[in-house]
Amino acid sequence: MSASLLVRRGALGDTVLVEPLLRAMRAHRPDAALHVAGQLEHVELLELYGVADHAFSIEDLMLWARSSPARAAPVRERLDGYEWIVADQPLGASVTAKVTAVDPQLDGETRIPAAAALLERLRRAVHELPAVDPVPRLRPARLDAVAPAEVWLHPGSGGERKCWPLARFLAVAAALAGAGTRVVLVLGPVESERRGVADAALPAGVDLVRGLALPELCRGLERAACFVGNDAGVTHLAAALAVPTVAVFGPTRADVWAPQGPHVRVVGRPTEGPPDASVDEVLAAVEELVPGPLRGG
Numbered sequence: 001m002s003a004s005l006l007v008r009r010g011a012l013g014d015t016v017l018v019e020p021l022l023r024a025m026r027a028h029r030p031d032a033a034l035h036v037a038g039q040l041e042h043v044e045l046l047e048l049y050g051v052a053d054h055a056f057s058i059e060d061l062m063l064w065a066r067s068s069p070a071r072a073a074p075v076r077e078r079l080d081g082y083e084w085i086v087a088d089q090p091l092g093a094s095v096t097a098k099v100t101a102v103d104p105q106l107d108g109e110t111r112i113p114a115a116a117a118l119l120e121r122l123r124r125a126v127h128e129l130p131a132v133d134p135v136p137r138l139r140p141a142r143l144d145a146v147a148p149a150e151v152w153l154h155p156g157s158g159g160e161r162k163c164w165p166l167a168r169f170l171a172v173a174a175a176l177a178g179a180g181t182r183v184v185l186v187l188g189p190v191e192s193e194r195r196g197v198a199d200a201a202l203p204a205g206v207d208l209v210r211g212l213a214l215p216e217l218c219r220g221l222e223r224a225a226c227f228v229g230n231d232a233g234v235t236h237l238a239a240a241l242a243v244p245t246v247a248v249f250g251p252t253r254a255d256v257w258a259p260q261g262p263h264v265r266v267v268g269r270p271t272e273g274p275p276d277a278s279v280d281e282v283l284a285a286v287e288e289l290v291p292g293p294l295r296g297g
Contacts, residue, residue, distance in 0.1 A: 003033040005079075007087040008043070009058055011158060012214075012233025014104065015042040016240050017115045019136040021102070021122055022051050025086060027130040032083065037061055041214055045237075048215060049138040063091070086122065100125045106256060113260050135260045138240045139222070150182045151286065152224040152243075157232035164230055164248040164268075164275045166200060171279045172228060176286070177205030184209055184224070186217065188234065226290045228282060230275070231257055239264050244289035246282055250275030265289060 004025050008018045015038055026034050033053045036043045040057040047055040062075050076094055079085065085099045102121045110117050116134035123129045155169040173183045185202065187210040202208060212220065221227060221238050228246040229235035231254075239245040239259030247258050250271035258266045265285040268277040 002029070002031065002083045003035055003081065004029055004084040005082045005086070006034075006036045006052070007058065007061070007085065007091075008036065008038045008104065009088060010038065010042075010104065012042050013236040014233075015039070015046070016136050016138075016233065016236040017118060018104075019046065019051055019138065019240065020115050020119045020132055020134045021086065022046065023132045024119060024122060024129050025084075027132060028126065028128070029084065035082070045138065045214055045218065048218070051138065110256050112256070113258070114256050115260070117256070136236065136240045137242065137261075138218075138237075139242045142222075142242045149180065149292065150184065150224050151176050151226045151228065151290075152184045152186055152221060152238070154186050154188075154227070154229040154232065154234045154238075156188055156234075157230040161251050161274060162231045162249075164250070164277065168277075168279050168282070169228070170200065170203060170206075172282050172286075173206045174203035175279070175283055177203055183207065184220065186210070186212065186220070186234070226286050228286065235259060246285040246289065248275045248277050248282065250277070263289065 006018060006022055006025060008015060022034060022036065035054045036046050036052040037056055037058045037060065043055040046052040061078060079091065079095050080097050082097045085091065085097050087099060087101055088104045090101045091099050100122065102118060104118060106114055106117055113134065115136050119134045153169055153173055155163065155166050157163050173185060177183045183206045185206055185208050218241060221241050221243050224243050226244045226246065227238035229238065230248050231252045235245060235247050236259050239261060242263060244263045245259060247264060247266050249258060249266055249268040251273065254266045265288060267281050267285050268275040
């Protein structure tokens with residue numbers, strides 16, 4: 001059976017953003033198996049949700065060995081096992097498989113959402129590529145069994161400058177919990193190590209969850225009635241899982257980097273430092289997406 005491969009190194013958000021590229025590749029070659037290589041814990045989600053048929057670590061390709069005469073042959077042999085490769089950088093003229101390079105770096109001239117911009121780059125390189133929806137999605141819709149009053153908050157991001165002040169996250173949590181909504185504050189490895197986040201005093205009725213493997217995090221997000229987060233990979237993940245999502249933005253461009261979809265609300269305005277959205281703005285966005293949490297139902 002023929003196979004296609006997408007190579008994408010990057011963090012969780014970067015991985016979620018290439019989901020439309022995989023759908024386009026599937027539509028272009030529906031009879032080919034579809035593989036994806038990247039950071040293993042991230043690309044495994046694409047296999048888990050059926051976006052790709054097989055996911056594996058970028059290290060397995062040993063791309064770094066291409067310049068070594070003694071090691072280059074097995075690298076080429078593995079790459080040539082694919083009929084078509086879409087990669088985040090050129091793979092070299094020695095590869096006989098058809099390679100389409102899609103540069104994931106977006107410059108300041110980009111005026112459309114990042115996932116759509118990457119898809120457009122692929123479309124320019126492959127003119128007969130079928131049109132697909134450019135909004136990343138791991139699930140087409142919410143599950144029927146959604147907790148009626150459960151909101152998940154993620155106060156972290158890879159860059160501290162993108163983080164809405166923790167005190168405001170906790171104020172949102174207190175308002176929701178005070179109305180009878182179950183609130184889950186989820187911390188990843190980065191937030192758990194940051195001073196002031198992991199040891200913050202939590203409002204009554206707020207549960208702290210940390211150390212979840214990504215499949216466990218996905219299962220938790222799937223049952224959430226709403227999610228609130230910064231410009232971060234988990235926010236993109238929640239939106240791709242069809243969870244009503246409030247994304248708090250400030251120093252990064254929301255028109256390019258915010259998650260997309262009718263179930264997403266972007267709160268905040270351009271800032272030089274951390275986002276400065278008010279607590280009331282975030283609570284209003286939650287109530288708009290999921291009427292009821294502030295009234296206890």
